[in-house]
Amino acid sequence: MNMHVDNNTSFRDKIRLEGVTLVEFGAVWCPPCKVLLPILEELDREYEDKLSLVKVDCDDSPEVAAEYGIMSMPTVIVFHNGEPVEKLVGLRPKGVYETLLLRYV
Template sequence: MSVLAVNDINFNSEVNKNATTLVEFGAVWCPPCKVLLPILDELSDEYGERLAVLKVDCEESPVTAGGFGILSMPTVIVFHNGEPVEKLVGLRPKNVYENILAKYTT
């Protein structure tokens, strides 16, 4: 698995493909977003089929970003069965994401 870039057009279909999906809302120029992407790659590899990891470029997909009230980057939203269940604003250590995912990927 790896981090899949999605946009306004395919966001909903991709979020609904898996029971648990982690979505990073960021931008190419955002330094904390650049730090977060390797962490998301690791999570994608570690969780395998139990987790889809998506990223949304807020500048390229303003409709999706606006729909979830993204005001700061990075923002990570965890979706379970297509519904947002957790929202983290700002860069966090890997274990914070792991603790949240443990609730939804068992």
């Protein structure tokens, strides 16, 4: 996983202006988020330089979570060329994330 984000400023700096960034909004105490983490780490290894992964802890970065309307965790938002293009709420099988990424990678 690339990083943990603490505030709006550092979050904006981590979104790729060209290419795909996958952002996971979750929390340390969230059981589905813990299940999602190994899936995202696999995707990170499989897609290597085609994908950037950013993890946002909603407890530590409530402003970022509010800006993107995060109401449930985990929520995954796909950014393509710096713009949010897809949003998945809740835990999904790995294949769902792969299918989503293939649209943009």
